[in-house]
Amino acid sequence: MSSTAPSTRVPGTGRPRAPAPAAPAARLHALRAALRRAAPALLAHVAVRTAGLLVLAVWAHRRHHGVWPILAAQWDARWYLGIADHGYARALGTAFDTNNLAFFPLYPVLVKAVAAVTPGSRAGTGLGLAVAASLVAAWGVFAVGDHLHGRRVGVLLTILWAAFPVGLVQWMGYTESLFTALAAWALYALLTDRPLTAAWLAVLAGLTRPTGVAVAAAVTVTVLLPSRRRRFARALAAAALAPLGWCAYVGWVGLRLGRWDGYLAVQRLWHNELDGGRETLLRFRDLLGHDSTPELFLVMVTLTLIASAVLFVVSVWDRQPLPLLVFTGVLLTIVLGSGGVYFPRARFLLPAFPLLLPVAVHLSHASRRLRTFALAGAVLGSAYCGAYMVLVWPSAP
Secondary structure: OOOOOOOOEOOOOOOEOOOOOOHHHHHHHHHHHHHHHHHHHHHHHHHHHHHHHHHHHHHHHHOOOOHHHHHHOOOHHHHHHHHHHHOOOOOOOOOOOOOHHHOOOHHHHHHHHHHOOOOOOHHHHHHHHHHHHHHHHHHHHHHHHHHHHOHHHHHHHHHHHHOOOOHHHHHOOOOHHHHHHHHHHHHHHHHOOOHHHHHHHHHHHHOOOOOHHHHHHHHHHHHOOHHHHHHHHHHHHHHHHOOHHHHHHHHHHHHHHOOOOHHHHHHHHOOOOEOOOHHHHHHHHHHHHHOOOOOHHHHHHHHHHHHHHHHHHHHHHOOOOHHHHHHHHHHHHHHHOEOOOOOOHHHHOOOOHHHHHHHHHHHHHOOHHHHHHHHHHHHHHHHHHHHHHHHOOOOOO
């Protein structure tokens, strides 16, 4: 009588069949393989950011200015550390630029939690978290580029992201690195058909920055495509889950302040309101057409915004995958459509790494000489812009 039990021998050899690897071991092996594949991109990211840090250190030394406060405890970092130390405000108030409810909670919560179990200051913890998050973000950026166009493009995309004009912020006590990490891996999860993973990452992104709504939009639009309806229940769950982080914080602010528009009221005190792009166009006109001596940093911000808009058009023309287009489209709409403060808008676009994909693809086909020249220029330009941003420009990055 034949048996239906699986054979314990390797067919044709008589040797015992090797046992299947346990699931955790298999996952660990896959993680190590993925890390080895991403290693050149991660090393390049560290090299670019180290070059920027060295330029900053030399420049700061000549100006008799310490580097540590710049990276760990000034501007927005000071706000996040204050939230980790003392919590959120309980009233709206009337003073401009003073209500800390404008800052989303995930990063300060992580700073407080990690600092409670590690030695050192909370400022050091916050900076360490930002640097660690930048490596996770660089890995995610590489993973997206590698998945779509191969390893070379993935590495180039990571270098270009690291060499963003305001790339120094990646190694400051800010939320851009954490947000980029969550956004990049959410987009990768969408590209590899893991909607629930993408949705949970979107929840965390929505607790990190106001622009987390762009990640939620990418998840929701992608999973509800007609082609995904064969998994309708899973898609519906992901679509419902994705915006919950952002909605939870905005709703909590409303409850804390006792008004339905509490978060919008806080943003008005920070001069942040959508005006359809009117303020942006006025600043373009003034800086590029009327001001005879425009501030260099603001010119850099303006050129970054214009280049980002052009690269989005190119991305649409290149038919980038829908998750990337929705994410960058919503992010650009928020940044360009804001009537609020102008100078940090290049920083707000730091997570929009898919906009750099057309450049990375083009460089992957260019000659080695041109590619080296372009990347060297980007790295040196980023190092200079980063140091200028925190040592010469008198306001926040």
